[in-house]
Amino acid sequence: MGNGYAGKILKIDLSRKDEISTDPLDMKFAKKFLGGKGFGAKLLYDLLPPKTDPYSPKNPIMYVTGPLTGTLAPCIRYCLVTKSPLTNTFNDTYAGGDFGQELKYAGYDVVIISGKAKKPVYLQIFDDDIQIKDAQHLWGLNTYEIYDVLKSEVNEKTAKVSCIGPAGENLVKFALVDCDLHRQAGRGGAGAVMGSKNLKAVVVRGTNGISVADYDRLEKEVQKISHDMGITDKFFAPKLQAGGTPAIVDFSNEEAVLPYKNFQDQTSDIAENLNDKGQRKSFWLREYGCFACPLHCSKIGMIKKGPYKGTVCDTVEYENVGLLGTNCAVGNVDALAYSQNLCDRLGLDAITTGNIVGFTMECFEKGIITKKDLGGLDLSFGNWKNMMELINMIAYRKGIGNILAEGVMRAAKKIGKGTENFAIHIKGLESPAWAPRGTPGVGLALMTADRGGCHQRSNPVGLEVFGLAWPGGYPTERVSIKGKPDLVIWEQHHYAALYSLLMCEIFSHAGITNESYASLFSAVTGWDATYSSLLSEYGERIWNITRMFNWREGFQREHDTVPPRFKEPLPSGPAKGHKFTDEDINKMLDEYYSKRGWDEQGKPTKEKLIELGLDSMASD
Numbered sequence: 370m371g372n373g374y375a376g377k378i379l380k381i382d383l384s385r386k387d388e389i390s391t392d393p394l395d396m397k398f399a400k401k402f403l404g405g406k407g408f409g410a411k412l413l414y415d416l417l418p419p420k421t422d423p424y425s426p427k428n429p430i431m432y433v434t435g436p437l438t439g440t441l442a443p444c445i446r447y448c449l450v451t452k453s454p455l456t457n458t459f460n461d462t463y464a465g466g467d468f469g470q471e472l473k474y475a476g477y478d479v480v481i482i483s484g485k486a487k488k489p490v491y492l493q494i495f496d497d498d499i500q501i502k503d504a505q506h507l508w509g510l511n512t513y514e515i516y517d518v519l520k521s522e523v524n525e526k527t528a529k530v531s532c533i534g535p536a537g538e539n540l541v542k543f544a545l546v547d548c549d550l551h552r553q554a555g556r557g558g559a560g561a562v563m564g565s566k567n568l569k570a571v572v573v574r575g576t577n578g579i580s581v582a583d584y585d586r587l588e589k590e591v592q593k594i595s596h597d598m599g600i601t602d603k604f605f606a607p608k609l610q611a612g613g614t615p616a617i618v619d620f621s622n623e624e625a626v627l628p629y630k631n632f633q634d635q636t637s638d639i640a641e642n643l644n645d646k647g648q649r650k651s652f653w654l655r656e657y658g659c660f661a662c663p664l665h666c667s668k669i670g671m672i673k674k675g676p677y678k679g680t681v682c683d684t685v686e687y688e689n690v691g692l693l694g695t696n697c698a699v700g701n702v703d704a705l706a707y708s709q710n711l712c713d714r715l716g717l718d719a720i721t722t723g724n725i726v727g728f729t730m731e732c733f734e735k736g737i738i739t740k741k742d743l744g745g746l747d748l749s750f751g752n753w754k755n756m757m758e759l760i761n762m763i764a765y766r767k768g769i770g771n772i773l774a775e776g777v778m779r780a781a782k783k784i785g786k787g788t789e790n791f792a793i794h795i796k797g798l799e800s801p802a803w804a805p806r807g808t809p810g811v812g813l814a815l816m817t818a819d820r821g822g823c824h825q826r827s828n829p830v831g832l833e834v835f836g837l838a839w840p841g842g843y844p845t846e847r848v849s850i851k852g853k854p855d856l857v858i859w860e861q862h863h864y865a866a867l868y869s870l871l872m873c874e875i876f877s878h879a880g881i882t883n884e885s886y887a888s889l890f891s892a893v894t895g896w897d898a899t900y901s902s903l904l905s906e907y908g909e910r911i912w913n914i915t916r917m918f919n920w921r922e923g924f925q926r927e928h929d930t931v932p933p934r935f936k937e938p939l940p941s942g943p944a945k946g947h948k949f950t951d952e953d954i955n956k957m958l959d960e961y962y963s964k965r966g967w968d969e970q971g972k973p974t975k976e977k978l979i980e981l982g983l984d985s986m987a988s989d
């Protein structure tokens with residue numbers, strides 16, 4: 370009888386070609402930290418000395434799977450964990466597709482890559498056959514060009530590839546890792562860490578099976594999930610299936626949480642061109658999905674007219690509609706699709722790129738950056754042709770692109786002239802497309818997220834706007850701060866547990882019940898669990914580990930805040946006039962820290978760490 374785990378951790382030191390080894394996965398460790406985010410958080414905390422430069426060979430990049438990966442359980446991704454060069458915080462970044470499943474079939478729960486190769490290499494993992502191979506001929510290729518070359522080189526069409534583009538090679542601090550063309554582990558600069566190691570790609574092929582504790586129970590649970598998705602219309606399954614994440618654009622625009630012109634406002638007339646209907650009309654051709662996903666929220670398409678005609682492209686996901694689209698005042702849906710495609714090919718995180726371009730456009734509007742600074746480009750809001758030029762300049766660190774490649778926090782510091790007042794980031798990570806004025810719970814979630822301004826740690830926007838209760842919780846009022854710490858704490862534990870199981874969060878809105886997560890976990894591992902025990906046993910423990918990691922790096926209360934723009938009154942929309950005041954921020958933080966058992970600076974107390982079984986961290 371199995372328990373879902375492959376049972377091995379693969380360790381590779383690129384500085385020493387002969388340094389490849391495997392350790393058995395310690396089942397006590399697995400039972401305590403679950404997988405995905407949990408494994409990555411504990412391993413990074415233990416392996417990396419505090420204050421290590423993210424580009425040091427000592428900073429590992431880890432490919433992490435979980436117990437459900439490669440089983441019948443639907444919608445499982447994998448994650449990359451490292452210290453972020455953009456924020457210096459803990460960083461976990463996720464991708465769907467089927468790379469994670471292949472890695473598990475090759476026999477590994479985790480691959481830890483440290484060191485730095487002397488020249489460009491790629492890593493070939495075919496079951497037990499592990500090779501570090503020359504990649505000098507691949508260096509310079511974009512993420513789309515590399516797949517065919519690499520697959521034919523390893524003579525294995527079914528192999529799965531994860532790679533970086535020119536941005537990762539050039540150490541752009543928000544470079545992504547691309548996975549089999551259509552999926553990206555985007556945030557926090559994992560691609561730059563790979564680039565710093567001269568690691569261009571990882572190619573994997575696995576032929577082993579995964580055995581689980583109770584196959585019949587797993588099969589029944591998967592059937593129940595499909596049934597729940599089919600019968601309900603109170604969740605978003607039909608909407609997400611038909612329209613993908615762009616189906617959220619109308620809600621976000623109507624409720625004024627969609628960034629416009631570098632977050633100057635949170636609603637815009639151009640949004641309706643960019644939603645699911647606009648994209649379907651212009652370029653969508655057919656749907657596709659990740660490994661074992663019954664939802665298939667993604668679409669493949671081709672631009673049919675204009676200068677980018679013939680470009681094969683993906684759905685422009687909600688975040689990129691909000692950041693490369695409305696945030697830059699780009700209302701041309703074909704140009705938007707091309708800009709996302711360009712970011713993917715160059716290997717740039719499109720969320721951060723949309724922020725950086727919006728920031729540069731505002732600098733241009735205010736006369737702080739001129740055409741001369743931009744090599745002759747007119748970078749007025751909405752100028753999508755020149756936006757493409759700027760994106761290329763960033764990826765290749767050309768001209769002003771060299772400053773912007775450092776991320777908006779460092780760019781604003783370098784440019785000065787008051788630009789820090791409209792650099793939209795939290796702890797150095799640029800904000801997602803959920804502008805928080807009018808939803809203070811979203812603001813608190815961004816302030817306290819463990820990798821900086823991130824919506825994937827908690828994003829209670831729907832619960833706030835509709836005044837809904839969370840499981841075991843209570844309804845709150847939209848612009849009130851009352852109850853928001855409780856709401857955010859619940860959701861942070863919920864996502865920490867889900868990301869340790871590596872469940873796709875889009876799928877989590879499609880009808881799967883919270884109890885199903887626990888049931889899938891128990892069926893696979895054979896360990897008893899309920900939804901509530903997943904949160905209290907794993908979610909809270911894992912959240913405290915990442916907080917301790919960041920604390921050790923020097924992050925504390927003063928860093929848990931919002932950018933100055935969100936302290937200005939919101940110009941329009943249902944929550945017009947709302948802004949974050951220092952008083953509200955402090956009240957929310959006081960309550961949030963106290964309910965978490967942290968001290969007033971936001972450090973987990975010894976008692977809390979011991980209660981969570983993290984005794985070894987209690988003296989740090």
Ligand code: SF4
Pocket residue numbers: 444445465466657658659662663664665666667873874875876
């Ligand atoms: S819901 Fe979409 S992103 Fe999530 S697993 Fe399915 S296809 Fe992939």
